[in-house]
Amino acid sequence: MKLRTLVLGLLAAAAMAVPASANTLDNVRKNGFLRCGVSEGQPGFSNPDAKGNWTGLDVDYCRAVAAAIFNDPNKVRFVPVSFAERFTALQAGQFDILSHNTTWTMDRDVGQGLEFIGVDFYDGQGFMVRKSSGITSALQLKGATLCTQTGTTSELNAADYSRAHNLGYKVIVYQKASEYIAAYDAGRCDGATTDRSGLAGDRLKLKNPADHILLPETISKEPLGPAVRQGDQQWGDLCRWVLFAMVNAEELNVNSKNVDQMMNSTSPEVRRLLGKEGGFGQELTLTADWAYRIIKRVGNYGEVYERAVGTGTPLKLPRGLNNLWNKGGIMYAPPIR
Amino acid sequence: MAERPRRAVWRDTHWRSIFAQALVLVALAGVAAWLVHNAADALTRRHVASGFGFLEHTAGFSISQTLIDYSEEMSYGRTLWVGLLNTLLVSAVSIVLSTILGFIVGIGRLSSNWLVAKLCTIYIETLRNIPLLLQILFWYFGxxxxLPVPRQSMTLGSWLVLNNRGVYVPEVVFGHGSWIVIATFLFGLAASFGLYRWAQHTQQRTGKRPVVGWAMPLLIIGLPVVATFALGHPFSLSWPELSGFQYQGGLSINPELAGMTTGLSIYTAAYIAEIVRAGLLSVARGQREAAEALGLPRQRVLWLVLIPQAMRVIIPPLASEYLSLTKNSSLAIAIGYPDLVSVFAGTVLNQTGQAIEILSITMAIYLALSLITSGLMNLYSYAHRLEGSA
Structure with a gap:
């Protein structure tokens, strides 16, 4: 268990000893596949389904990167990694991109050698409690015991909120999502706390999901997004614009079903997105139809969202903040031009 | 020492071996220096901050069990102490429990009682062959x-409350003047021990044992009781009471600590039992026969003849069991017990990203704990070595 952290740490030290090839894209091309660090099972984000296929928003983002490079969304190897080990593993070169519903924070961006390439899900930390407890607000959690998992921002947010509102609750920290949710289910804790999207997914693992509710309070800002190693600008740019292309495609109403017709569109914005005008693909050292490949093989942001966590899925998360900026949300991508 | 024939230095085996060893040492030091240099270099290139300055920064997270004063406003350095003390607590308690249980099972396996011997064998063979992590998860989750939720706790009056939040017992509160009572108790103990030694000494000298048994309870129990009354009951009990979400007051052992100690003790006891059995079997058969021939009862043969001699064989492997136990306590994070690895090499590592510094500190601490433990055990071995042996 923890031995892995030690080993990873040593690996990191050893891997760092080997001069890291600065060019991740060349490595990915040479390998013939993308290596993508994902969670060990987070419904809606990166979770193996009954047939063992990875599904979710984080997973589909990596497929989009693979589609842009190889024109094949399946040229991805998913590397499950725990919350605690993910940054060390990325630094040690175990994968090329970390897509692990990771909160973009200043310390991680500036102090830990990561480069966040954007936000693919705006989230916030919440609380889940039993309906039978009669609790309807987080402010009623005075003296309660809460379960959460290590390696996330959740521990700090919970402590901040407790200090700010003088709640004095106790937080028990488990290593894995499966362990914290099992302990909560067994009654060790009065509540569970982590990102709302995580709670929505983890609630499905409980014996009787309907007996539990999410409290209305959102106690933190959790902009979740993929990250790469700092220092490889070309790779960072590529990953960033794959995400922007997905968001722009939704904004331009280009989706996996109509993308072939859209190739004949007269809209200059659509023509630039799909590589009919301008040399944006070449600038990323990709082909001109890089965004076409993403949309055709994986879909635009809205399609991926609905498929992974939307109202048609067990998580039933409404778009909310994650709607496009012109539809009441804050999802916004710089233009391709 | 015989005079060595004078030869050229490079042909002399003595100097050649020194030279070879020096060469290996230099090479090792070179590799180490290269690793350190490259790690430092790579950290700079990858824009990862390094150094130990983070230990002063505010931790900002809470810890569910703290033996020393701790709050979120304190530093990462403080969390290191909190985690270390939690590791020491779970290790120390488990070492004591596993030793007691291990001796019972080890001796039991050699018992002439068929049922006892077989049960002990089953215990050892089962528990040694199931991974420790599974056992800990079993005790905790299984x-x-x-256990029931706090509102439906299993209770024994207010004396023992058992629920899935922990085990609660009344806690003794030391009021004003209680140290005097404790002092009289300690004095009673010391005086009784002196009396016992005097009685033994007299018996050896004169063959007649003075009857002192009656004085001991008077000294050990009577004196403190008198003191308690004289001082107006300085002790009081704090009872566990249900308030809000859980029981407050009393002494509580949370399920994480209970799960860890149970898992560690029961698992390690199986190994200790085998060590004890090996130790007892190593004592020459004649020793037992001689003791029995003297008419010593079974219990006394065991405690006065066999075990003291077996200890010499038992101690060294026992020491390495203690070391394993301490290191195994790092599995604590699986069930949410805030030990050193969970708090420091877990949460702090995550918040700061200082992997190399934090893992070095953690490894150094485990190394130090291990060296101290084996040092103490070596001291014991040395004090109990056979006269004349090195």
Whole structure:
């Protein structure tokens, strides 16, 4: 268990000893596949389904990167990694991109050698409690015991909120999502706390999901997004614009079903997105139809969202903040031009 | 020492071996220096901050069990102490429990009682062959978490409360003047011990043992009781009471600590039992026969003849069991017990990203704990070595 952290740490030290090839894209091309660090099972984000296929928003983002490079969304190897080990593993070169519903924070961006390439899900930390407890607000959690998992921002947010509102609750920290949710289910804790999207997914693992509710309070800002190693600008740019292309495609109403017709569109914005005008693909050292490949093989942001966590899925998360900026949300991508 | 024939230095085996060893040492030091240099270099290139300055920064997270004063406003350095003390607590308690249990099972396996011997064998063979992590998860999730919720606790009056939040017992509160009572108790103990030694000494000298048994309870129990009354009951009990979400007051042992100690003790006891059995079997058969021939009862043969001699064989492997136990306590994070690895090499590592610094500190601490433990055990071995042996 923890031995892995030690080993990873040593690996990191050893891997760092080997001069890291600065060019991740060349490595990915040479390998013939993308290596993508994902969670060990987070419904809606990166979770193996009954047939063992990875599904979710984080997973589909990596497929989009693979589609842009190889024109094949399946040229991805998913590397499950725990919350605690993910940054060390990325630094040690175990994968090329970390897509692990990771909160973009200043310390991680500036102090830990990561480069966040954007936000693919705006989230916030919440609380889940039993309906039978009669609790309807987080402010009623005075003296309660809460379960959460290590390696996330959740521990700090919970402590901040407790200090700010003088709640004095106790937080028990488990290593894995499966362990914290099992302990909560067994009654060790009065509540569970982590990102709302995580709670929505983890609630499905409980014996009787309907007996539990999410409290209305959102106690933190959790902009979740993929990250790469700092220092490889070309790779960072590529990953960033794959995400922007997905968001722009939704904004331009280009989706996996109509993308072939859209190739004949007269809209200059659509023509630039799909590589009919301008040399944006070449600038990323990709082909001109890089965004076409993403949309055709994986879909635009809205399609991926609905498929992974939307109202048609067990998580039933409404778009909310994650709607496009012109539809009441804050999802916004710089233009391709 | 015989005079060595004078030869050229490079042909002399003595100097050649020194030279070879020096060469290996230099090479090792070179590799180490290269690793350190490259790690430092790579950290700079990858824009990862390094150094130990983070230990002063505010931690900002809470810890569910703290033996020393701790709050979120304190530093990462403080969390290191909190985690270390939690590791020491779970290790120390488990070492004591596993030793007691291990001796019982080890001796039991050699018992002439068929049922006892077989049960002990089954215990050892089962528990040694199931991974420790599974056992800890079993005790925590399979046993402790299936206890009732606080409102439906299993209780024994207010003396013992058992629920899935922990075990609660009344706690003794030391009021004003209680140290005097404790002092009289300690004095009673010391005086009784002196009396016992005097009685033994007299018996050896004169063959007649003075009857002192009656004085001991008077000294050990009577004196403190008198003191308690004289001082107006300085002790009081704090009872566990249900308030809000859980029981407050009293002494509580949370399920994480209980799960860890149970898992560690029961698992390690199986190994200790085998060590004890090996130790007892190593004592020459004649020793037992001689003791029995003297008419010593079974219990006394065991405690006065066999075990003291077996200890010499038992101690060294026992020491390495203690070391394993301490290191195994790092599995604590699986069930949410805030030990050193969970708090420091877990949460702090995550918040700061200082992997190399934090793992070095953690490894150094485990190394130090291990060296101290084996040092103490070596001291014991040395004090109990056979006269004349090195």
């Amino acid at each position: 046993v402790l978490q299936t």
